Amino acid sequence: MSLLKVSNLTKKFGKFTALDGVNLEVNSGEIVGFIGPNGAGKSTTIRVILGILKATSGEVKIFDKDAWNDAVDIHKRVAYVPGDVNLWPNLTGGEVIDLFVKLNGTDHGSKREELIQKFDLDPTKKCRTYSKGNRQKVALVAAFSSDADLYILDEPTSGLDPLMEKVFQECVMEVKRLGKSVLLSSHILSEVEKLCDRVSIIRQGKIIESGTLAELRHLTRTQILVETKDPITGLADLEGVHEVEDTELGVSFQVDSDKMDLVIKHISPFGIVKLESAPPTLEDLFMRHYEGVGGKR
Ligand SMILES: Nc1ncnc2c1ncn2[C@@H]1O[C@H](COP(=O)(O)OP(=O)(O)OP(=O)(O)O)[C@@H](O)[C@H]1O
Ligand SMILES: [Mg+2]
Numbered sequence: 001m002s003l004l005k006v007s008n009l010t011k012k013f014g015k016f017t018a019l020d021g022v023n024l025e026v027n028s029g030e031i032v033g034f035i036g037p038n039g040a041g042k043s044t045t046i047r048v049i050l051g052i053l054k055a056t057s058g059e060v061k062i063f064d065k066d067a068w069n070d071a072v073d074i075h076k077r078v079a080y081v082p083g084d085v086n087l088w089p090n091l092t093g094g095e096v097i098d099l100f101v102k103l104n105g106t107d108h109g110s111k112r113e114e115l116i117q118k119f120d121l122d123p124t125k126k127c128r129t130y131s132k133g134n135r136q137k138v139a140l141v142a143a144f145s146s147d148a149d150l151y152i153l154d155e156p157t158s159g160l161d162p163l164m165e166k167v168f169q170e171c172v173m174e175v176k177r178l179g180k181s182v183l184l185s186s187h188i189l190s191e192v193e194k195l196c197d198r199v200s201i202i203r204q205g206k207i208i209e210s211g212t213l214a215e216l217r218h219l220t221r222t223q224i225l226v227e228t229k230d231p232i233t234g235l236a237d238l239e240g241v242h243e244v245e246d247t248e249l250g251v252s253f254q255v256d257s258d259k260m261d262l263v264i265k266h267i268s269p270f271g272i273v274k275l276e277s278a279p280p281t282l283e284d285l286f287m288r289h290y291e292g293v294g295g296k297r
Contacts, residue, residue, distance in 0.1 A: 001028045002061075003150055003181050004049065009058035011044055011205075018044045020205040021058070026150065026181050031172065033192035033199035034185040041205045042185040043083050046154050049183075050080060062150065075103075079148035083155045083185070085135040087127035093138045094123030100142035115141040118167050133159035144171045151175060151182045169195060221254040223278040224263075229271030238266055250274065 004026040011019040019041045026032045036042050047053040049060055051071030060067035062074045087096050097112060116123055119137045130138065136159045143151060151172075157165045172182055172195050186192050192199055193213065200210035209216055221242065226232070227250035235251065236244045240259025245252045255263045 002026070003028050003063060004183065005059075005061045006045065006049065007059045007061075009045065009048060009060060010056045011041075011048060011053065012056045018205055019048070022202065022205070022207055024183075024200055024207065024210075026183050028181055029176070029179050030198065031176055031182040031184060031196045033196035034183055034202065035187065035192060035199055036185075036202035037187065040202045042202060043154055045202070046080075046152055046183070046185060049152065050075075050078070077149040079143040079146040079151045081136070081139045081143045081151075081153045081156045083158070085132075085139045087130070087135055087138060089126065089128035091127055092124055093121060093127060093130065093134070093141075096127060096138055097123065097142045097145065100139075101145050112141065112145045115144055115171070118170075119164060131159070133161065133164070136160060137164070140168060140171070144175065149180055151180060153182065154185045155187070156184070157186070220257050222257050222260065223252070223254055225252045225274075225276040226250050226267055226272060227274040228267060229273060232267055232270045235263075235266065238263055 002025055004024070006022055006024040009019055009022040009024075010017065022041070022045055024032075024034070024045065034042055034045070044053065048055050049062065049067055051067045051074070054068055063077060065074055067074065087093075091099070094116075097116075101112065119141055121134065121137045121141060123138075125134075127135065127138070136156060140156060143153070153172075157168050160168060172184070175182060182195075184192065184196065196213075198210065198212050199216065201208050225247070232251055235241055235253065238259070239262075240256035241263060242254040242256075243252075
């Protein structure tokens, strides 16, 4: 069942088109990664989803309600962690958490203390004195203390150290166990790889890929290192083979994952002594997407 459905969403700021026909869906019980480089449109999409910004055209439905017109209703069942956490400077972290949870309606009650401990947060300090990471922790504790159906997290770990990132991952896994849904925007790919059922990749306001990690792997390359009895010939000419290099340990190359079978058939007659392969990571996939027009880094 679809909890969140973004259909053909376009958002213009003056003449600038920030979002250009974005489609995005989160089903019940699903964790969806929303990946893209700086300025791609992740936060803008999320702000439209939350009814903070009005769409130029297109439709956003949450729980089958309209994101703009029914925002108040929707928000009772949504927990949100913004990318840039700004808190009220004169309230303490604990006060802000209580306020957020109250605004959300229902709360997990006991969750609050447990989360404050897990995230190692001092809730008695004034928000003005918190570091970026600590502000993010306040927002995360508030979000995960709320009994929401949909958690919308906009780059929630950009200020957290690795230990806290792990705590965050446990929190996401916990809400998933409870059957809740999560939209998680990030450019930390390892995080998304571990947590998400599906990912959508956005670039310059357009979704360029979406699917399960398995589905997206057809776009990736596997790194191979092979040692053969006889020297391999004709490898570089094969379709789907890249970066062939003779090393002391054997021939090293990359192969498009969907051309693997042909390549193995080609090298097999040379007498394979040893073959090592490294699975494609989302990182590779991501990097190749950035190599497009105007996106060279
Ligand atoms: N209020 C605004 N007025 C004008 N342009 C805006 C506004 N908000 C966002 N933009 C532009 O829209 C584009 C998308 O921005 P957005 O913040 O959604 O990117 P993002 O994917 O969240 O990036 P980041 O990873 O840096 O957070 C950017 O080019 C940004 O400059
Ligand atoms: Mg952003």
